[in-house]
């Protein structure tokens with residue numbers, strides 16, 4: 001992967017360290033000022049976005065001649081959460097941090113040194129068994145509870161995802177129960193469902209991800225679905241933000257459970273009947289939030305357009321996190337009677353990443369757990385009893401941290417909370 | 433790599449294997465700085481890269497810092513303190529046997545003392561963090577204009593220290609109280625009160641030793657005299673809200689204005705009137721923060737992309753609106769009466785000196801921006817300047833964006849009384865810069881790119897004239913501008929970065945500082961400061977660059993008549 005197109009940008013990181021912190025105008029306390037799990041955990045500047053940009057430049061110009069295990073650690077203890085991009089850009093609109101980090105990973109793969117051995121293991125599993133967990137493909141639908149009505153044909157397809165299928169079955173189960181209760185028809189790919197390619201793409205294996213994206217889209221096209229619903233943030237971002245970069249035509253819309261519920265609430269077609277008396281806070285999964293925004297591939301060039309005026313032509317689109325799904329889950333939670341909703345300090349497009357993403361949970365499990373523990377501390381600071389999110393992978397990591405640290409706070413996926421609000425003794429949620 | 437295995441082992445024993453590194457990629461991230469590619473365009477010709485240090489260490493406590501310094505002395509290794517590392521001189525630059533001590537793990541706000549109005553902090557507390565925590569107590573630090581992420585400890589102990597808030601909160605040379613200092617000999621020295629039982633950190637001058645001048649002098653000694661591990665930073669009253677109401681989205685975050693605050697922009701058509709008015713403004717004590725504005729600054733801050741900036745630049749409305757710059761000030765009042773008073777005093781001063789208020793609402797929406805209505809544009813401008821005033825967000829856009837910004841003609845950054853500053857602006861900055869703008873070697877966005885601040889509501893001003901250069905332009909060359917202005921300024925006895933011409937005085941200070949260095953840094957292990965790898969920055973910081981510059985230009989002796997000093 002060629003870093004040349006980023007040369008000017010790589011030379012223009014001013015080492016201002018904004019990429020280490022949440023955007024300063026929204027800072028509330030010193031305790032929760034940091035935004036980059038990687039530099040916060042490892043402290044050497046090389047672990048910040050700026051340090052990785054310098055590493056990319058050093059490799060590009062031949063100052064660093066070859067990859068070392070240390071460099072791979074720096075590269076892969078980054079969750080590709082995109083927070084650095086949101087903090088950097090308003091102050092330095094020369095640097096496409098995200099583009100550089102992504103390209104550097106792809107370069108590591110092309111150079112034959114990446115990804116990490118643990119990533120190679122899950123890639124092998126994906127290739128052979130269509131899931132990264134080395135589980136038999138035939139068990140993929142084992143999560144399905146009794147008594148769920150699934151249509152043979154429907155406009156909406158529920159894309160379960162590998163993590164909900166094998167590891168966080170309760171999320172898949174709650175999702176289908178909720179859909180049934182609110183009267184939304186859906187179909188499933190069942191054993192035809194395969195990994196969406198997110199773990200592969202995010203560890204730098206772009207070509208393989210492209211191939212997988214083609215297969216997946218073909219399967220969904222064949223199903224005739226017009227809309228794809230997923231309750232997995234990883235799949236959501238992959239479909240919404242990465243697929244359009246990998247393949248030309250995606251013949252279906254993408255949505256999440258939170259968005260479907262929110263729409264029903266807005267339309268007055270849903271009212272939660274049961275009170276869920278809990279103080280709740282919400283963790284924005286990076287892949288539901290800033291990373292789910294589609295940023296088209298830029299194929300322009302840097303040009304001198306006047307004396308001392310050098311600009312990208314055409315203008316380069318950049319990620320600002322504006323297109324993320326932030327409000328729907330919040331509105332849904334706030335609509336549930338009894339819930340007292342409180343915000344953490346690092347939220348929405350400047351949320352702290354749980355630490356699991358982009359292969360960190362498999363290759364650097366201690367780091368991933370540490371990042372999750374940091375999030376739990378933030379949730380605890382709100383006095384919330386329940387931490388809610390909308391991602392089975394965040395769920396795994398956050399639950400692991402809660403268990404490891406013997407925390408009192410409990411974790412639920414938004415589907416589980418909504419199910420509680422619908423499963424009232426008086427007949428569940430009202431749908432019109 | 434010249435560090436011996438034994439030395440590495442000793443260092444590792446102190447900080448633990450997780451906190452020391454010789455990984456080339458780690459070392460490279462401490463010897464690269466884009467700023468190097470900007471400023472040296474004045475003629476120094478320095479690359480953004482320089483020689484790697486032999487190791488980076490991350491101590492977690494004063495004790496560890498002390499042990500590291502002792503190891504360095506034992507093995508004859510040079511060391512350099514690094515806080516947030518925004519300034520290229522914060523890195524080890526010697527060619528051999530040198531380590532960078534990154535103080536990132538020492539990042540606590542240890543105490544916020546309301547009674548004696550100080551915050552006791554460690555090196556890696558950033559100034560935005562300190563601001564947000566101290567306003568909760570109705571106090572705030574001086575916020576230097578370098579940006580939100582810099583270390584206030586580095587600023588108050590070691591580097592310059594001015595910003596828009598200096599008008600009320602002084603230059604940071606005056607803001608360190610008690611200090612904890614690991615001397616280059618490895619001894620720990622606590623300046624001022626902390627060694628007196630139960631006295632706390634309220635004073636830098638006693639009871640106990642007072643060595644503030646020796647510690648940093650006026651401009652800071654850039655790590656050449658050991659490592660500061662704690663400082664009690666003076667705080668000032670804050671009359672704004674204890675909690676800011678914030679929101680919005682990137683790239684335009686929102687800080688809600690509050691009723692008793694007012695942001696005002698004003699300008700003069702004449703430097704003499706401007707100088708007269710600034711004295712009056714200082715005496716009237718009406719602003720919380722005050723900073724100078726220029727076309728360069730306005731265009732860079734309000735753009736949200738490089739393309740937008742390019743359109744605004746071509747449009748040149750701000751060049752027409754601020755041909756001789758302007759000022760933006762924030763009034764933060766204690767009550768409505770006070771606010772009205774401040775505004776009416778300002779009006780009176782402007783009336784007396786032919787100054788004009790510029791209403792943002794009256795400025796046309798720049799062509800080529802994504803905004804298409806005046807209200808939104810006014811909102812964007814107000815937010816930018818409010819956030820610049822409060823916690824220095826967007827400073828980097830001003831200094832470095834949308835291309836390398838140099839400091840402009842020499843004396844590049846000057847610190848003197850208001851009249852002298854304007855004399856220098858008229859004599860060197862405007863004519864020399866205009867000449868090079870006309871020949872196309874630098875961007876022509878008008879000769880007045882002056883950024884300036886005023887100190888302690890008094891008569892001192894600091895300024896620099898931002899000069900933009902795009903290195904991708906084949907005509908790009910600020911060498912001519914740099915050299916011509918340097919020769920002229922030196923011939924007249926002015927030096928960059930110094931408040932005290934003539935050169936004779938600087939030479940004296942240098943001599944005295946060199947003697948101090950010999951005593952305080954006997955093993956020469958505290959790495960001298962170096963400006964962009966070339967040596968020298970402020971007198972006494974131990975670098976050879978300043979001395980070399982002086983020697984070089986002593987051939988053109990200062991014109992004593994011209995130069996009265998301050």
Ligand SMILES: Cc1cc2nc3c(=O)[nH]c(=O)nc-3n(C[C@H](O)[C@H](O)[C@H](O)COP(=O)(O)OP(=O)(O)OC[C@H]3O[C@@H](n4cnc5c(N)ncnc54)[C@H](O)[C@@H]3O)c2cc1C
Pocket residue numbers: 467512513514515516517518519520521522523535555576577578579581582583584585586587589590591592593594595653654655656658659660661828831832961
């Ligand atoms: C774009 C830009 C704009 C700037 N604008 C301003 C401005 O408006 N006003 C102003 O006052 N300054 C300005 N500066 C300089 C600024 O003062 C420094 O960037 C800042 O104060 C230093 O903080 P830092 O944490 O980045 O320090 P570093 O870069 O880490 O260090 C700066 C210097 O202090 C020394 N140092 C750091 N920590 C310690 C320590 N604990 N003990 C001993 N020595 C130490 C270092 O060795 C180095 O020489 C600007 C710099 C840049 C690059």
Ligand code: SF4
Pocket residue numbers: 012013014015016017018019020049050053087088089092095097
């Ligand atoms: S990556 Fe961006 S935010 Fe980080 S140091 Fe570089 S310019 Fe600053």
Ligand code: SF4
Pocket residue numbers: 019035036037038039047048049077078079080081082083084085101353
């Ligand atoms: S993507 Fe996330 S983890 Fe990686 S450098 Fe940026 S902020 Fe840090």
